[in-house]
Amino acid sequence: MLLNYFVFFYMFFSGFMVLFSLRKHLLLTLLSLEYLVIVIFFSLFIFLSSFSGEYYFIIFFLTFSVCEGVLGLSILVSMIRCHGNDNLMSISSLVW
Template identity: 50%
Template sequence: MMILFLVYLFPLVGIFAGLLAFISNRKHLLNTLLSLEFIMVNLFWFMVLLVSSVGGDLYFSLFFLTLAACEGALGLSLLVSIVRTHGNDNFSSFSVLSC
């Protein structure tokens, strides 16, 4: 029973650690994108654990993984665009009004 509790606890701790990293370290865009991707992977892990314990099929979780991959690709394309226009991904070096 304790092992089952720990299996469900690890992704939840990972989600909260990713949220903490997302909130606390907002200096560079790459760090925020990595923390968002870490949250998505832990959400996927938690969803797979829940769906497999209920006995359902995993089609919805594959759809979620596809959307998370698209979110990562969109974030990286925005990062490349910002680095090309501003020179770096430091949030303090550019303002919203100049974009």
């Protein structure tokens, strides 16, 4: 059981490292955020399965994570329509 926590902690920490290292492209940042959501979902599922089926919080969590994903994709689509790519460094140079 303790090994599962270490595995989830390692997966979560590696997801954060990818999130902080890929700040240039918005699509890769959104993918790493979705990876973090999946890791948190699986860790919550393992944690809440010990409480004999209290899965209502997981349904709320999945609802909010879907809303977060849709919001990120809509920002990505509107940014690509305005600027032409998802390169964040070129957008900051276009503004100035």
